[in-house]
Amino acid sequence: MAEELQLDTTLSKADQYRQLLPQLTALTTGEPDLVANLANAAAALRQAFGFFWVGFYLVKDDELVLGPFQGPIACTRIRHGKGVCGASWAQAATLLVPDVEQFPGHIACSSASKSEIVVPILKAGQVVAVLDVDSDQLNDFDTTDQRYLEELAQLVATWF
Numbered sequence: 044m045a046e047e048l049q050l051d052t053t054l055s056k057a058d059q060y061r062q063l064l065p066q067l068t069a070l071t072t073g074e075p076d077l078v079a080n081l082a083n084a085a086a087a088l089r090q091a092f093g094f095f096w097v098g099f100y101l102v103k104d105d106e107l108v109l110g111p112f113q114g115p116i117a118c119t120r121i122r123h124g125k126g127v128c129g130a131s132w133a134q135a136a137t138l139l140v141p142d143v144e145q146f147p148g149h150i151a152c153s154s155a156s157k158s159e160i161v162v163p164i165l166k167a168g169q170v171v172a173v174l175d176v177d178s179d180q181l182n183d184f185d186t187t188d189q190r191y192l193e194e195l196a197q198l199v200a201t202w203f
Contacts, residue, residue, distance in 0.1 A: 057190075067084060077203065082111035089114065095155065095156060142158060174196055
């Protein structure tokens with residue numbers, strides 16, 4: 044069965060997130076496959092907001108390993124504490140980076156990426172994955188993105 048998002052791009056960013064999150068919940072309810080759900084979440088975010096890159100990195104031993112994503116080819120493995128994704132994992136905290144060139148130790152998977160937000164996915168108090176969203180514009184993310192992507196991260200945690 045094909046699914047289609049109902050999106051109104053004339054709404055404020057907060058209203059667009061409020062419109063998207065219930066649809067994503069409905070799309071993934073009853074689907075037990077983690078990869079399928081992560082893939083649809085990445086696709087929905089990219090479709091809704093036109094982000095440059097959206098994807099998930101999954102914690103496997105002492106690395107983050109690339110999971111489902113939408114956008115250009117990405118780094119496959121990221122060490123704990125390295126780059127924005129590894130730092131978010133190490134700190135178990137959302138990192139909002141207005142200019143990736145100013146982030147110490149930034150890993151440039153794509154030179155077109157200019158700003159980034161990384162949200163940890165927590166299960167039983169442990170980071171099991173991170174949601175990584177990149178923009179090709181400087182300072183493209185704000186506390187609205189943080190609030191709703193953290194809400195999405197809580198949904199994603201239920202899939203693990």
